[in-house]
Amino acid sequence: MAKTSIVSSSHLSENASELSEFEYALTMAQNAFSRWLIHCMAAAGNKELSPIDILILHNVHHRQRPKRIADICFVLNIDDTHTVSYSLRKLGKFGLIESQKIGKETFYHCTETGAGLCLNYRDIRQDCLLDSLSTLGVNREELGKMAQLLRTMSGVYDQAARAAASF
Numbered sequence: 001m002a003k004t005s006i007v008s009s010s011h012l013s014e015n016a017s018e019l020s021e022f023e024y025a026l027t028m029a030q031n032a033f034s035r036w037l038i039h040c041m042a043a044a045g046n047k048e049l050s051p052i053d054i055l056i057l058h059n060v061h062h063r064q065r066p067k068r069i070a071d072i073c074f075v076l077n078i079d080d081t082h083t084v085s086y087s088l089r090k091l092g093k094f095g096l097i098e099s100q101k102i103g104k105e106t107f108y109h110c111t112e113t114g115a116g117l118c119l120n121y122r123d124i125r126q127d128c129l130l131d132s133l134s135t136l137g138v139n140r141e142e143l144g145k146m147a148q149l150l151r152t153m154s155g156v157y158d159q160a161a162r163a164a165a166s167f
Contacts, residue, residue, distance in 0.1 A: 022153070040128065044120035048094065052078075054121075056087045057110070060097050061118045066107035077154060 012020050034051040041047075041054050049057070059072050072084050088108055091097045096114030100107050110118065133143075 026153075036129070040121055040124050041117075043124045045117055046094065046096075049090075050087075052083060053087045053090055056084060057091055057096055057114060058118060058121075060088075060091070060108050061110040061115055064110070064115070066100065066109040068105055068107055072108075077158070 037051045037054045038049075041049050055076055056072055059075055060067050069081055069084050069088070072088075073079070073081055076084075078084055088097065088099070091114070092099065095111055096117060097108050098111055100109070
């Protein structure tokens with residue numbers, strides 16, 4: 001039986017239908033993940049945050065260590081520091097993070113409210129997502145392998161973006 005593929009961009013797939021298949025799946029996953037972030041955060045207690053705001057909040061809360069904008073951009077692979085700055089200001093206005101100037105650097109950390117929101121998010125994530133993965137039989141080792149592949153592909157796309165920028 002022949003494998004049926006779903007290729008959303010057949011005009012890009014003359015010699016690379018598998019890559020188009022991957023990109024289509026990545027697009028679907030990105031959109032579903034963004035919806036998940038918004039709905040989970042709304043259930044946790046904040047309906048005002050965008051997906052990037054949520055990712056930045058979790059990154060700032062990670063290990064309860066203050067972060068600089070450069071740290072956040074590096075970990076989340078964001079080139080545009082203005083996007084991160086805007087989200088940090090927004091999170092600050094909601095009282096979820098605070099900033100502290102140390103020398104020439106500004107560091108950001110979660111407030112008690114921000115940390116509490118992250119913990120509420122964690123609990124909802126456990127109930128709605130992690131339990132579903134267990135039921136479906138997706139194990140941690142498989143998730144780790146998928147994460148490694150996605151990090152590798154991220155590097156490939158970054159390198160290709162740099163090459164395309166030189167045209």
